[in-house]
Amino acid sequence: xxxxxxxxxxxxxxxxxxxxxxxxxxxxxxxxxxxxxxxxxxxxxxxxxxxxxxxxxxxxxxxxxxxxxxxxxxxxxxxxxxxxxxxxxxxxxxxxxxxxxxxxxxxxxxxxxxxxxxxxxxxxxxxxxxxxxxxxxxxxxxxxxxxxxxxxxxxxxxxxxxxxxxxxxxxxxxxxxxxxxxxxxxxxxxxxxxxxxxxxxxxxxxxxxxxxxxxxxxxxxxxxxxxxxxxxxxxxxxxxxxxxxxxxxxxxxxxxxxxxxxxxxxxxxxxxxxxxxxxxxxxxxxxxxxxxxxxxxxxxxxxxxxxxxxxxxxxxxxxxxxxxxxxxxxxxxxxxxxxxxxxxxxxxxxxxxxxxxxxxxxxxxxxxxxxxxxxxxxxxxxxxxxxxxxxxxxxxxxxxxxxxxxxxxxxxxxxxxxxxxxxxxxxxxxxxxxxxxxxxxxxxxxxxxxxxx
Amino acid sequence: xxxxxxxxxxxxxxxxxxxxxxxxxxxxxxxxxxxxxxxxxxxxxxxxxxxxxxxxxxxxxxxxxxxxxxxxxxxxxxxxxxxxxxxxxxxxxxxxxxxxxxxxxxxxxxxxxxxxxxxxxxxxxxxxxxxxxxxxxxxxxxxxxxxxxxxxxxxxxxxxxxxxxxxxxxxxxxxxxxxxxxxxxxxxxxxxxxxxxxxxxxxxxxxxxxxxxxxxxxxxxxxxxxxxxxxxxxxxxxxxxxxxxxxxxxxxxxxxxxxxxxxxxxxxxxxxxxxxxxxxxxxxxxxxxxxxxxxxxxxxxxxxxxxxxxxxxxxxxxxxxxxxxxxxxxxxxxxxxxxxxxxxxxxxxxxxxxxxxxxxxxxxxxxxxxxxxxxxxxxxxxxxxxxxxxxxxxxxxxxxxxxxxxxxxxxxxxxxxxxxxxxxxxxxxxxxxxxxxxxxxxxxxxxxxx
Numbered sequence: 001x002x003x004x005x006x007x008x009x010x011x012x013x014x015x016x017x018x019x020x021x022x023x024x025x026x027x028x029x030x031x032x033x034x035x036x037x038x039x040x041x042x043x044x045x046x047x048x049x050x051x052x053x054x055x056x057x058x059x060x061x062x063x064x065x066x067x068x069x070x071x072x073x074x075x076x077x078x079x080x081x082x083x084x085x086x087x088x089x090x091x092x093x094x095x096x097x098x099x100x101x102x103x104x105x106x107x108x109x110x111x112x113x114x115x116x117x118x119x120x121x122x123x124x125x126x127x128x129x130x131x132x133x134x135x136x137x138x139x140x141x142x143x144x145x146x147x148x149x150x151x152x153x154x155x156x157x158x159x160x161x162x163x164x165x166x167x168x169x170x171x172x173x174x175x176x177x178x179x180x181x182x183x184x185x186x187x188x189x190x191x192x193x194x195x196x197x198x199x200x201x202x203x204x205x206x207x208x209x210x211x212x213x214x215x216x217x218x219x220x221x222x223x224x225x226x227x228x229x230x231x232x233x234x235x236x237x238x239x240x241x242x243x244x245x246x247x248x249x250x251x252x253x254x255x256x257x258x259x260x261x262x263x264x265x266x267x268x269x270x271x272x273x274x275x276x277x278x279x280x281x282x283x284x285x286x287x288x289x290x291x292x293x294x295x296x297x298x299x300x301x302x303x304x305x306x307x308x309x310x311x312x313x314x315x316x317x318x319x320x321x322x323x324x325x326x327x328x329x330x331x332x333x334x335x336x337x338x339x340x341x342x343x344x345x346x347x348x349x350x351x352x353x354x355x356x357x358x359x360x361x362x363x364x365x366x367x368x369x370x371x372x373x374x375x376x377x378x379x380x381x382x383x384x385x386x387x388x389x390x391x392x393x394x395x396x397x398x399x400x401x402x403x404x405x406x407x408x409x410x411x412x413x414x415x416x417x418x419x420x421x422x423x424x425x426x427x428x429x430x431x432x433x434x435x436x437x438x439x440x441x442x443x444x445x446x447x448x449x450x451x452x453x
Numbered sequence: 454x455x456x457x458x459x460x461x462x463x464x465x466x467x468x469x470x471x472x473x474x475x476x477x478x479x480x481x482x483x484x485x486x487x488x489x490x491x492x493x494x495x496x497x498x499x500x501x502x503x504x505x506x507x508x509x510x511x512x513x514x515x516x517x518x519x520x521x522x523x524x525x526x527x528x529x530x531x532x533x534x535x536x537x538x539x540x541x542x543x544x545x546x547x548x549x550x551x552x553x554x555x556x557x558x559x560x561x562x563x564x565x566x567x568x569x570x571x572x573x574x575x576x577x578x579x580x581x582x583x584x585x586x587x588x589x590x591x592x593x594x595x596x597x598x599x600x601x602x603x604x605x606x607x608x609x610x611x612x613x614x615x616x617x618x619x620x621x622x623x624x625x626x627x628x629x630x631x632x633x634x635x636x637x638x639x640x641x642x643x644x645x646x647x648x649x650x651x652x653x654x655x656x657x658x659x660x661x662x663x664x665x666x667x668x669x670x671x672x673x674x675x676x677x678x679x680x681x682x683x684x685x686x687x688x689x690x691x692x693x694x695x696x697x698x699x700x701x702x703x704x705x706x707x708x709x710x711x712x713x714x715x716x717x718x719x720x721x722x723x724x725x726x727x728x729x730x731x732x733x734x735x736x737x738x739x740x741x742x743x744x745x746x747x748x749x750x751x752x753x754x755x756x757x758x759x760x761x762x763x764x765x766x767x768x769x770x771x772x773x774x775x776x777x778x779x780x781x782x783x784x785x786x787x788x789x790x791x792x793x794x795x796x797x798x799x800x801x802x803x804x805x806x807x808x809x810x811x812x813x814x815x816x817x818x819x820x821x822x823x824x825x826x827x828x829x830x831x832x833x834x835x836x837x838x839x840x841x842x843x844x845x846x847x848x849x850x851x852x853x854x855x856x857x858x859x860x861x862x863x864x865x866x867x868x869x870x871x872x873x874x875x876x877x878x879x880x881x882x883x884x885x886x887x888x889x890x891x892x893x894x895x896x897x898x899x900x901x902x903x
Contacts, residue, residue: 182642217633220637241609243607245638
């Protein structure tokens with residue numbers, strides 16, 4: 001057995017081969033603590049990449065670059081002793097790196113870029129737009145799978161598995177597509193939140209300059225739910241025709257519902273499950289009819305999977321037969337309720353909302369908050385995301401015969417860093433550079449024009 | 454704007470609505486100055502009231518039409534336009550001076566503009582777009598064909614007929630210009646642009662109006678405070694300052710749903726949030742189980758404004774009065790007047806709670822407890838009353854100083870600030886306003902800091 005094969009397996013697996021000395025010293029128990037973090041921050045955290053991202057092209061030598069830009073960004077640290085330090089700011093990547101290595105924060109949040117350097121925020125008496133106020137901030141979204149607890153049966157609360165994760169996948173697809181097609185945004189970063197959800201960072205300059213009202217209006221554009229009586233969520237797709245935004249997703253969502261969720265979650269196989277769906281149909285005679293039909297069902301020759309599919313077809317058939325008005329939309333309403341993205345509106349609405357930085361490690365799971373490529377989000381599996389201890393083991397394995405610059409790439413974190421750079425950072429920086437140069441040249445031209453008679 | 458003698462501007466071809474981008478070069482007589490301002494202020498006050506009562510857009514448009522006709526109407530159209538523009542600029546002077554005043558003015562003027570714009574027919578609206586230098590052009594036929602299907606779809610999804618979309622003119626603009634339409638998915642979005650129908654164009658036009666006015670107010674503020682205020686010390690300044698402090702704010706006769714209070718809470722609320730005038734009346738009522746007419750009026754209307762329902766009010770007053778005069782006499786002699794206050798008797802006027810101005814100008818006699826403590830109490834009694842509320846030290850001195858210079862409302866504002874530990878930019882103009890601000894301040898303190 002090679003070392004790799006042993007270590008790739010479960011950490012609790014019994015090791016009974018040779019080289020046990022080496023294996024014992026490289027094996028790292030699962031966990032999350034300051035010592036592990038120290039190594040992580042010492043060798044793996046991508047300071048330079050985050051710095052380049054947060055600088056949006058201002059870290060260069062071009063005359064249009066604003067050297068104060070990075071320093072006006074707020075970061076905040078959650079330290080081990082329950083301390084929370086806001087308004088951290090750094091003037092260079094070195095300051096940034098040194099501070100993190102020194103403080104070893106359990107969590108790093110990223111805030112907005114302010115008009116003034118955060119350290120000087122008390123020096124100015126004025127409030128409002130003239131004083132210490134945010135001027136730029138990415139448009140962000142937070143999707144948490146615990147918001148879907150009423151529609152998933154495999155897990156609840158903080159747990160997540162490969163059966164319910166497709167809910168996040170479909171959320172990424174819908175929101176990512178809409179941000180690009182409807183709103184014209186291009187530089188979008190999706191990040192695994194470390195445990196049970198995803199964050200979205202829209203980094204186009206147009207997005208960074210949106211004010212609170214505009215952010216709220218985008219969040220509302222995506223919002224589809226009404227709260228019915230007793231907080232029970234409901235989707236009402238009123239009107240004979242849907243807005244093109246909703247219409248464009250009805251097929252995608254329905255396919256997801258039918259191919260992934262229906263069977264993964266066994267939505268119709270048992271009484272308590274199908275009751276929940278029948279509750280959404282407002283026509284009693286139909287629900288009674290189906291209830292009787294399904295309750296009496298005893299055939300065991302059908303697999304559970306077939307059962308779900310058959311019943312869904314029956315339900316669809318009855319609802320779409322067009323006999324009753326107002327039921328035609330019922331199928332879509334059910335599909336939307338189960339699959340449509342559920343966003344946390346408050347996170348998106350405010351420029352000064354702090355959001356966890358990518359590449360942090362989640363304290364409860366030890367998993368790194370890695371980026372997700374929206375074009376391949378189907379392949380993402382939250383249960384295989386590298387953990388702190390796995391990474392440390394990988395580092396141990398390499399021993400002392402590696403250069404620090406290769407260390408990162410040699411671990412399983414490497415592929416995520418590569419993806420971060422190629423799918424997101426490089427196109428973003430290229431675009432920032434172009435924008436900056438164009439604006440600079442335009443200004444130059446204008447001042448030349450005004451000088452000439 | 455030169456204000457010299459009296460001369461009407463030539464009959465102009467000025468449009469019905471204005472963006473008020475520049476002050477008119479016109480002369481106004483001083484009498485008109487104040488009169489125009491007050492008339493417009495009444496319109497704005499009506500608009501502001503309508504908004505705070507949650508009126509729907511169609512109701513607001515009706516309201517604005519009525520208010521405009523009543524206060525700004527004139528048989529000669531050019532006179533109306535004249536008054537419109539002049540009164541707007543005068544009120545800019547009045548309302549540019551603090552952030553709260555600016556926000557109120559901005560909100561009321563923006564709503565007024567939107568309603569007036571929407572009240573015009575489509576042809577006039579189109580003309581006004583050109584007049585306003587609206588930066589977005591209508592779609593060409595070719596552009597329209599590309600997105601026609603989607604536009605029809607959106608139209609239908611918001612309940613309009615497909616013909617509306619087919620025949621309508623559409624404008625393409627960045628989605629930021631129409632946040633409200635984006636929120637409610639009433640526009641088609643493509644690659645960052647919103648396709649706005651003629652019937653929806655009031656939205657970006659109003660946004661443009663608001664932007665222009667917001668900047669202008671800041672500029673006016675700077676110019677006024679640095680130059681004109683001193684220069685106009687003997688002429689415009691006194692009028693301008695009195696206009697913004699004259700009571701034209703909400704009349705608090707209808708409380709909001711969320712602010713209804715119950716009898717259980719009343720003692721606590723009195724202790725925490727009543728202004729000194731009402732605290733005194735309340736305490737005396739509890740003490741003596743009686744109040745004379747003036748006090749009953751002042752306190753009971755205040756309680757109505759605060760959210761005390763009629764049944765609870767009757768219970769409350771009965772509980773006190775019956776200890777002095779018995780329940781039978783209460784029912785016979787006093788219940789009627791409470792019901793009268795709530796508009797349930799006689800000519801059924803829903804009386805409005807008294808403003809500070811009214812209370813200050815009242816004349817309490819022997820045995821009366823109403824009026825304004827800052828004006829009507831002796832210094833000793835006033836100090837005692839304020840000490841009971843928790844005011845001391847520097848604040849007490851400042852307040853007494855204001856009382857000596859007869860600035861009673863400013864004294865009350867300082868009291869509010871001392872008691873709650875926060876500043877009150879709008880100043881106290883009405884006991885119910887004091888109450889509402891107090892509840893807000895206490896609510897804010899209860900929330901954990903983020």
